[in-house]
Amino acid sequence: MLNRTAENVARATPEPLxxxxxxxxxxxxxxLFISPTILLLLAINIFPLFWAIYLxxxxxxxxxxxxxxxxxxxxxxxxxxxxQDIWIAMQTTAHFVFWTILLQTLIGFTLAWLIDRKFRGHxxxxxxxxxxMMLSPAVVGNFWRFLYEPQIGLFSYVISFVxxxxxxxxxxxxxxxxxxxxxxxxxxxxxxxxVMLICLAGLRSIPEYIYEAAEVDRASNWRQFWSITLPMxxxxxxxxxxxxxxxxxxxxxxxxxxxGGGPGSTTEVASITLKRQxxxxxxxxxxxxxxxxxxVAVFGLANIYVxxxxxxxxx
Amino acid sequence: xxxxxxxxxxxxxxxxxxAAVSNAAHAEDLTLCWAAWDPANALVExxxxxxxxxxxxxxxxxxxxxxxxxxxxxxxNSHGKLCDLxxxxxxxxxxxxxxxxxxxxNDFFDKEKISMDDFVPATVVGYSEWPKNTxxxxxxxxxxxxxxxxxxxxxxxxxxxxxxxxxKYGWDLGPPTTFDQLKQIAEFFQKRxxxxxxxxxxxxYTERGSEGITMGAMDVLYSYxxxxxxxxxxxxxxxxxxxxxxxxxxxxxxxxxxxxxxPGASNSYMGExxxxxxxxxxxxxMNFTFTWPGLQKDENVGGDKIGYFVNPKGPDGDQFAQLGxxxxxxxxxxxxxxxxxxxxxxxxxxxxxxxxxxLGGYSCLNAVVKDPKFPASQPYAQAFLDSMAIVKDFWAxxxxxxxxxxxxxxxxxxxxxxxxxxxxxxxxxxxDWTQIFQDDGKI
Numbered sequence: 003m004l005n006r007t008a009e010n011v012a013r014a015t016p017e018p019l020x021x022x023x024x025x026x027x028x029x030x031x032x033x034l035f036i037s038p039t040i041l042l043l044l045a046i047n048i049f050p051l052f053w054a055i056y057l058x059x060x061x062x063x064x065x066x067x068x069x070x071x072x073x074x075x076x077x078x079x080x081x082x083x084x085x086q087d088i089w090i091a092m093q094t095t096a097h098f099v100f101w102t103i104l105l106q107t108l109i110g111f112t113l114a115w116l117i118d119r120k121f122r123g124h125x126x127x128x129x130x131x132x133x134x135m136m137l138s139p140a141v142v143g144n145f146w147r148f149l150y151e152p153q154i155g156l157f158s159y160v161i162s163f164v165x166x167x168x169x170x171x172x173x174x175x176x177x178x179x180x181x182x183x184x185x186x187x188x189x190x191x192x193x194x195x196x197v198m199l200i201c202l203a204g205l206r207s208i209p210e211y212i213y214e215a216a217e218v219d220r221a222s223n224w225r226q227f228w229s230i231t232l233p234m235x236x237x238x239x240x241x242x243x244x245x246x247x248x249x250x251x252x253x254x255x256x257x258x259x260x261x262g263g264g265p266g267s268t269t270e271v272a273s274i275t276l277k278r279q280x281x282x283x284x285x286x287x288x289x290x291x292x293x294x295x296x297x298v299a300v301f302g303l304a305n306i307y308v309x310x311x312x313x314x315x316x317x
Numbered sequence: 318x319x320x321x322x323x324x325x326x327x328x329x330x331x332x333x334x335x336a337a338v339s340n341a342a343h344a345e346d347l348t349l350c351w352a353a354w355d356p357a358n359a360l361v362e363x364x365x366x367x368x369x370x371x372x373x374x375x376x377x378x379x380x381x382x383x384x385x386x387x388x389x390x391x392x393x394n395s396h397g398k399l400c401d402l403x404x405x406x407x408x409x410x411x412x413x414x415x416x417x418x419x420x421x422x423n424d425f426f427d428k429e430k431i432s433m434d435d436f437v438p439a440t441v442v443g444y445s446e447w448p449k450n451t452x453x454x455x456x457x458x459x460x461x462x463x464x465x466x467x468x469x470x471x472x473x474x475x476x477x478x479x480x481x482x483x484x485k486y487g488w489d490l491g492p493p494t495t496f497d498q499l500k501q502i503a504e505f506f507q508k509r510x511x512x513x514x515x516x517x518x519x520x521x522y523t524e525r526g527s528e529g530i531t532m533g534a535m536d537v538l539y540s541y542x543x544x545x546x547x548x549x550x551x552x553x554x555x556x557x558x559x560x561x562x563x564x565x566x567x568x569x570x571x572x573x574x575x576x577x578x579x580p581g582a583s584n585s586y587m588g589e590x591x592x593x594x595x596x597x598x599x600x601x602x603m604n605f606t607f608t609w610p611g612l613q614k615d616e617n618v619g620g621d622k623i624g625y626f627v628n629p630k631g632p633d634g635d636q637f638a639q640l641g642x643x644x645x646x647x648x649x650x651x652x653x654x655x656x657x658x659x660x661x662x663x664x665x666x667x668x669x670x671x672x673x674x675x676l677g678g679y680s681c682l683n684a685v686v687k688d689p690k691f692p693a694s695q696p697y698a699q700a701f702l703d704s705m706a707i708v709k710d711f712w713a714x715x716x717x718x719x720x721x722x723x724x725x726x727x728x729x730x731x732x733x734x735x736x737x738x739x740x741x742x743x744x745x746x747x748x749d750w751t752q753i754f755q756d757d758g759k760i
Contacts, residue, residue, distance in 0.1 A: 061756075064394055065390060065394045065412060065416065065718070066412075066415075066416055066715065067394065067396075067416065068415075068416055068417060087726075150581075151581060152580035152581040153579070153580060153581065153598075170515075170580040171580070173580055173581050173583070175581065175583065175584070176580075176581050176582070176583035176584075176733070178734050178735065178736075258526075261584070262524075262525045262526040262584055263525060263526070264525040264583060264584055264729055264733060264734070265525075265583050265584075265729065265733040265734040266525075266726075266729050266730035266731075266733055266734025266735075266736055267726060267729070267730055267734070268734055278722055281387055281391075282386075282387070282718055282721075282722055283718050283719035283722045284390075284394075284718055284719070285719065
């Protein structure tokens, strides 16, 4: 049947085209098929990357196209690495990445472990838990801003009900100490289901017979968890941490919608600083250098992490 | 088959012909770019007269204030042809002139006998001139605007509140004339129960992302003695930006924020201010005057319930207000510059300007604002006129964006986040601004 179809296709191919195709090797044909993708990647990924590297050594400003572009050498890099505000933004980013990953991993894994018990209605609960992840960050940011509103926000009223503090005194987005946590809470609420999903895949991949063998050996539930569940799910947990780490390192939307980097610069993560330098101050060369530094940092850390992940997988 | 082919060809020709006719009819349509706000709606209404008179259609590209600068500066920087006419912010004028984004209008004004002497002087300097105070015009003053205040006249006139206020502060409750008085009123109303609702003292600008807190803080700092530079030596800022008087002004702004704003008002600008006033949360409200026509018409807080006052005086009696507003310019990348200039000529006409004011726009033409009937034409007209007489504006240098970013950060860090002192904030601002001007080769 398949041969007949191929014969029909071959017969239907116009002779001049058939002659040309007959002259192309398998390798040539492979290149022919992937070349549009490669060209697209070159145009929208590789070229901009090299262009940004070039710009990072100049004083170029996108809002002054008529000005002479000067080569500054490493001056932009030196200035960034010596800028205290940049280091504060990096610390804010690190704080944000650490706490979101910690909370999302702990809660996500716990939820996955519970869902994996396969209790009655677990499919319904799984779907319900996944809902926040399916929402647009713009929607999430806006409605959490209302939830945090001290005068009308539900969040403030719930906290007030529990703690007895007047709701108008619970200023999640205005208070210097609370504002970073307000973003961590929203990000955790939104992305824990994602971590849960990956962990659940890990838990479901553990063969049942291993637990049966452990039961025969009279291993306790606690022992089974530490010796079977956790080690075998670890590569999946690490993968979830990697994905969330990269995402949160470049987090922009939620911070921008909830606090805009404020109060003051309390929640100004690196991506907000970068956006301000690039598209508000129009320091294109400077911001390109900053973007390259961030890229190298994420790329380097991710590489080290992937090596560690591979080692865990090989154990 | 043949008849089907003929029918298809006939239809195709008809569609092409109608498209060609329609293209010809719209070939001269102009696109005007501005912010999405109430005055823009008034301009749409006004521009219908232009289309009637000239046959030139008008299209509009309005962008919300939060994205206004990003969107249109990107458009200008990329030499885009989207906008034939642009009503650009006053601080853009330096960059737009030096980078060739706007068409210089001097020759056109001379040819059409449009005199800048016919416009309110502050608006000519603020919206049209670059370099400042030189007769080089890049825009026609289009929309006068300035920061002023509204207050709840109905609350201020409650006899029991008037009595209590007089006993507490020793003077009659009314629109404040000094910033000290303004703070006393704000403290008086803060967390007070009025008509069964908790209300607050004042809504002020605290926004971090674009220009909010700078516009608000400067509105106070000017009257306290802040100066951008040494009047005798341009770009010398030490002792002017961070003078003792300026420090006192910034301390006052923080004190006002701490004592008398609604809870959570840490990122508040024009929209949030209007919301706070309209929802009956605040007794006083700092905002650009463009918001006044809308508030006047509001069913809950407008009419007899609202009053207007000019930015109060500082401790030494100085009185200034932050300039807002924009001029209208012809984009140099437009292919329809001739038609765009026709629009500017039409817009400069006295009758058009009078109608502009009546529709809710703020005319800058002397013939309109100096008309004896003008102060009584709207309840807010006199406050607007008085405010326009005392304006000062932020830097309009080509580097205005980084200059603004620096002040946004320094002011928000101190006023809202409570980090450091006012002196440290202003010293830091001198450092930042000096660096920016050094990078520009100006010092």
